[in-house]
Amino acid sequence: QLQLQESGPGLVKPSETLSLTCTVSGGSISISSYYWGWIRQPPEKGLEWIGGIYYTGSTYYNPSLKSRVTISVNTSKNQFSLRLSSVTAADTAVYYCARQSAAAGFVDYWGQGTLVTVS
Amino acid sequence: ETVMTQSPATLSVSPGERVTLSCRASPSVSSNLAWYQQKPGQAPRLLIYGASTRATGIPARFSGSGSGTEFTLTISSLQSEDFAVYFCQQYSNWPQTFGQGTKVEIK
Numbered sequence: 095q096l097q098l099q100e101s102g103p104g105l106v107k108p109s110e111t112l113s114l115t116c117t118v119s120g121g122s123i124s125i126s127s128y129y130w131g132w133i134r135q136p137p138e139k140g141l142e143w144i145g146g147i148y149y150t151g152s153t154y155y156n157p158s159l160k161s162r163v164t165i166s167v168n169t170s171k172n173q174f175s176l177r178l179s180s181v182t183a184a185d186t187a188v189y190y191c192a193r194q195s196a197a198a199g200f201v202d203y204w205g206q207g208t209l210v211t212v213s
Numbered sequence: 214e215t216v217m218t219q220s221p222a223t224l225s226v227s228p229g230e231r232v233t234l235s236c237r238a239s240p241s242v243s244s245n246l247a248w249y250q251q252k253p254g255q256a257p258r259l260l261i262y263g264a265s266t267r268a269t270g271i272p273a274r275f276s277g278s279g280s281g282t283e284f285t286l287t288i289s290s291l292q293s294e295d296f297a298v299y300f301c302q303q304y305s306n307w308p309q310t311f312g313q314g315t316k317v318e319i320k
Binding site for chain 1: 214245247249255256257258259262263268300302304308309310311312313314
């Protein structure tokens with residue numbers, strides 16, 4: 095059974111960079127039929143897609159966040175990572191890593207999510 | 214950006230009732246729509262993709278319909294474990310976007 099697990103600091107200061115890593119277990123990250131995404135959910139609000147990456151390193155970012163986001167992949171560790179720079183209180187959210195269908199975009203596996211507070 | 218509008222925001226329902234949730238897209242997203250269920254403190258779970266295809270392991274009481282701009286998620290007979298928030302997601306237009314969710318609560 096595929097599992098995704100987010101890790102990283104739960105508290106980040108304003109103007110600093112948020113960094114999270116997602117470790118994938120129970121399957122390989124190096125599959126062309128999927129890409130690996132980051133999605134966030136501010137408290138009591140809806141979901142926002144941040145961006146995604148293929149195992150080849152090709153990346154796709156939400157234009158609303160593109161100037162501040164970097165997503166990278168480490169296939170040897172079966173991990174992918176998110177960096178979000180110049181954070182503000184508006185970036186406080188539960189951050190999910192996810193596996194998304196390359197042919198479509200729906201999410202079939204989610205991490206449990208990690209709350210990151212900017213304060 | 215494609216706007217996904219879900220209605221109602223909250224739905225109060227008794228167990229055993231039939232439930233219909235709505236998701237409207239602007240502009241059209243063809244059939245590139247998914248539905249997710251989210252319970253408190255948990256990650257969302259994929260229910261439906263391609264507007265009407267149930268994901269693996271999803272009970273038959275969940276069904277999806279629609280195309281273009283109007284979509285519906287139907288729960289034929291609400292079970293106690295179905296009380297949750299339901300989100301729709303479009304993956305037709307760039308960037309993919311989600312609706313704000315419909316909360317299904319106990320009446």
